Amino acid sequence: MTAHILVIDDDPVQRRLLKNMIERAGHVAHMAENGRAGLDLLDRKGGLINVILLDLMMPEMNGSAFLEALAERENTIPVIVQTGQGGIETVVSAMRAGAFDFVVKPVSPERLGIAVGNALKVGDQREGGRRGGRRHRGETVHFDDIVSASPEMLRVIDLGRRAAQSNIPVVLEGESGVGKEMVARAIQAASERAGKPFVTVNCGAIPHNLVESILFGHEKGAFTGATERHTGKFMEADGGTLFLDEIGDLPLEVQVKLLRAVQQGEIETIGARYPQKVNVRLISATNRDLVNEVREGRFREDLYYRLNVFPITIPALRRRKEDIPVLVRAFVRRFAGEQKLARPIAVSAGAMALLTAYDWPGNIRQLENAIFRAVVLSEGGELTAADFPQIAAQVPGYGLSENGAVTWEAASAGIAEPLSDMRLPSVYPDFRPGESAGAPVRGEPENVIASVDPGGHVRKLAEVEEELIRFALKFYHGQMSQVARKLGIGRSTLYRKLKDYGIDPDNPLKDAA
Template sequence: MNAAVPTNAHALIVDDESDIRELLEITLSRMGITTVAADSLATAQRLFDAQTFDLCLTDMRLPDGEGIELVRHINDRAPNCPVAVITAYGSAESAVASLKAGAFDFVSKPVDVARLRSLVDQALKLAGLDHDAPPHPSLDTSPRLVGQTQAMADLRHTIGKLSRSQAPVYITGESGTGKELVARMIHAEGPRENGAFVPVNCGAIPDALMETEFFGYIRGAFTGALRDTPGLFARADGGTLFLDEIADMPLAMQVKLLRAIQERSIRPVGATMETPVDVRIVSASHRDLSVEVARGRFREDLYYRLNVIELKVPPLRDRADDIPALAERILAGLQRKMRLNRAPRLSRDAMTALKNYDFPGNIRELENILERAVTLAESHVIERDYLRLYSPLAQAAVDHPSEYGPVDGFDESTDLESQLEAIERERIQSALEACRYNKTKAAQRLGITFRALRYRLAKLGMD
């Protein structure tokens, strides 16, 4: 059932084919929307300038111009008015071009009425006319970016604009910068906020399970398929599917993903019919997809389908002034997570050290550094020494000691931090063996808390 629509909604319909105009007018009038129709670009521009509209549906090809011209005309004069473009069947290039020009969404001919009604519902939510919709989530529960630097202000502004569109968004940025948080904000601030946000790490799914994970399967499709099982697309129907690390998707699956995006339908494994889905695609990768395309590891047609709008998330080193606010929020979260009586805080020297650090791992590294510091600190005040900041090379030597020479027999070229880490690894291993891998007893033997031992095990890859 479609969301209730107020009777004062006003739509402009533009198409030179009378039967299409009639279909659109009948469909919208049954939804309680007043319509005005035009059969040319010039007439549509004149009508729009003379009246106020809440949404517009326009054909891509008009007798005296292109629908994209009308999209730009409306965006210049009334950027809050959603415009949807009607494209020819299978015209993926036209659809992408309209989205790049600022169209809210598109629908292909022959027009599917159910798809059209869903599109109109979302457009009216953007226009603020869906009075029956639940209120927007409060700032306490919705995702939000921390920081007041210009980079963050620009990012928030761009997210606000992108949330009003249904165009696929490709988020770029280094690992740990918060690409999934940005994707969640795009979802939460748009008309799909009440739908599901379904994140998936494309590199974490085995190749053999890709198709069933994305498209689901029906009962009896294969041995062990005891019931119909929806895939990621079905779970995200009406919402957003976030494809993280999209560069890791195998080529064979890229073909099927491209078809699902273009046709807006999926075929579960074992099914004979396709099922329509209404999903917005947001993807991300820390690798450069254009380079992957040039190397033949990523399909060019899928790249252009996903990369309709590109959004870059800045690294933490480019917004060092945001570190105090980020650290405060992370420490507050650690207080709740660790059930501490007092909120941990950084000394002035420790804060200066963080602001001067390069953070190759970005916000994720900041989170790890602070969690380690809180675990090791003797009081609620975290001093600089507890941060244990060191170079990426030193961390690599700790995590992969076999690649950087033997643990025993250090030479002068081995840094002190690596030596200390290797000694710590050896002491922990000896304690675990002596206690038959009872972690509680091993912690007592080492003279540290169980929590501190658990943290060290995870950091050293010994868990």
Template sequence: MPYRIFVVDDDRHYARMMSYRLDKNPDYRVKVFHHGEEVLAQLEEEQPDLILLDIMMPGLDGIEVLRRVMARYPDMLVVMVSAQGVIDTAVEAMKLGAYDYITKGQDDLLKLDKVVQNALEKVNMRRELETLRGEVTRRYGPDGLIGESPPMQRVYRLIQKALRGDIPVAIQGESGTGKELVAKAIHYGSSRKHGPFVVVNCAAIPRELMESEFFGHEKGSFTGAHSRKIGKFEQADGGTIFLDEIGELDLDLQAKLLRALQEGEIQRVGGNETIAFDARVISATNRNVVEMIRAGKFREDLYYRLFQFPIPLPPLRERGQDILLLANYFLREYTKAHPEFKGKRLSLEARRAILEYAWPGNVRELKSAVERAILLSDEDEIRVEDLMLAGERVIAPWNERMTLAEAAEHNFAQVQPRAPSEGTPGGDGEAHPMVSGIALGHDEEEIVSLEELKRRAVERAYRLCDGNVDRAAVELGIGRATMYRLLKKYEITT
């Protein structure tokens, strides 16, 4: 699919030069506009993958156009084009949400190629993620998997690998992180997608009815059993059974579940018939199952049966810029379903507050907060007070000169847990691909300052990624803006 690029510049000569340079790439489809009003009108009909927007224009200048674009299309990638003397204005544009900026000049046309390439790699990533979550979103509505942060990219890669086989998957994460959505993504992306997807909430079913819920029962097998009931495992035959909150099962039922999984067959309560089933098992929990095993509350043999392919889900507070992606997504979806609220948007202060908040209830809490704020706000712009975020903050408010993207990455860095060492609960014993052999330089006898270790890691990542800043930033687990700052700080040539 070709990339659609809008060039917006009242300087017809420079706009023509940019267009001519971009048109050399057969994968680009370029449209040129000379006034801000023109491109805003066109956006009503068509949204491009990238906008190259001049700052100094008559009528609506680039900053005002950017402000309106971000209010209406907050995920749009916009690169600002500035004259040499308006760098401060370009910095202001970055605060408003611009992806990057370049300055005008013959030499800077060379930088144009790299900036456009980096931006379109981000478009590529979005397209790949959209393909992965498309089946879930189409089938189950708007609450699909959303996120582009390094932690979520790792989740997407694990989901893709889980599709290769049929072994049991265990999804671990706090409440509200989207465990069921991951289970659906695996089911509907697998060879079992045409079979049933059966959900069992182990925390919501009374203990005395759980066995019947799992395996079914025969008529008259106990008081109240007025007819035969088909259990969830039978219902899931040929598809997937999702055991949510598996940590809530009592030990007696854990033993029966283990036997059913080992033998691939069950018996209904009160029945003698052995019934074979073929269902992939995906389980989920927000509890530390290793600690439960130590406390004698979870069977170790069942753990090894269920947790063959673990997928850890990050809490929302560790997902950086994803927080704003999700907030804007929920805002759009709610106003789309309720047209009377069309035009609502998050103020800059509200977006900052959203990034600063710790979100103990994760994505579920964010969705509720945005929808509540829409109802509470009296103006088109949603204020901080409308969000009613009275709980814990991740960090203190940041420097006002930070862009929102930088603030998100700063918060993200503040809450990152230490990587578990090999052999510790939660550790997989695998070093980060861009850490092993980079920071330490393979020389155990050399004593190096922490600052020098950081410089080496940044430089090595940049070289190994062939100068691709976005890819190097992802591999190092930092934001793109942070990567640029470090490259400049350590005078690493880009």
């Protein structure tokens, strides 16, 4: 799809660079040197523009004033803010002003492409979201339906597209709720088997004595209670795709038959005299470490190597927090449509901060359920942090005040600040939100990481480095790319140091000295 993108930036060099990136991506670029010129251009070509790329710092009319003017006109074109300063304050101010997304200068063509692509999807789906229509379990899912801004998920999508070009067995690894079935359906839709059956089996939800019958079927009279012939899931999926969820729960005796189905393309129906040929694309999923299952004797090694030809690991939501705002907006739009609300529901900056601060152990499924509950119970046109009391109760430092507002309690200063101020709490109790992220509490030492030990001697460099890495992991919520970038090292170097210091990325403060 060719989109028309309005670039508002006072720097001619930056405008030229962005114009080049936009045109190389197959879109049309329109240029304006400040906010006022941008509004004039919208008056002339407003119906043509799909996305606005807006600089914040400009003469005459800056980005914030432009966003206010846009809101007054009730213009719903998605706005991507570009800024030369990163950090949570910049993200918050942009979201509060109505921006859809933000990019930090100098932006790469890849990051700009992601932001524009997501904005275009919002524009395409806005009317559909107002009409309603939740995606049902059996509907076709395409890779374009998987909205993400994280490099890790973009890598998953890229691997999925490659896997779709062949019939190679795929294993999707990841925690419960990360979207393994959605990726499996997208692989099916992008393959030559699109339009053919897509059959799902949750191996962990079937009684062990029925697994074989459900997968491979049985003949009438094959065993006590088999009063009629039953077609198994393999035959139902013939010509299409069979998705085996939680494959690590398969009994060992069934694994033998599954191995034969994978190796020879034939199944043994219980009670049948001869095996049957089947043409099935097999996609498996697991939240277990299959290598460990093989080591412990609970999973056949030969079957593991047959299935694990093309593994794809889907990261947990806490590892890709940049996806949370995108997912929140998508879920709010969908559920507001289902409820047939008269107008769209917005998400306050405070609510977005709270949702981003939470680690979501149930991953996307838990986030989806939380948004659904909030939308159904909402009474106004905006979701606030107070609409997520169960989440606030589980985030350290957050709580509900007597009037129901979500606050952050400064542990060491006893200061309660409303979350509507939208400054995320620091990860260390010695800090509280201030004029800049990580500002120390008054009366506390300026340096969180001590330079000298209790004996008055300068600490070893390795000790300080380890503590700084632990702090950065907690501060940036385990986002490895951002941690490495802020520390000024490569990701491979960061992973090596984690191993050297024995740091768990999911719990960086564990076993810290």
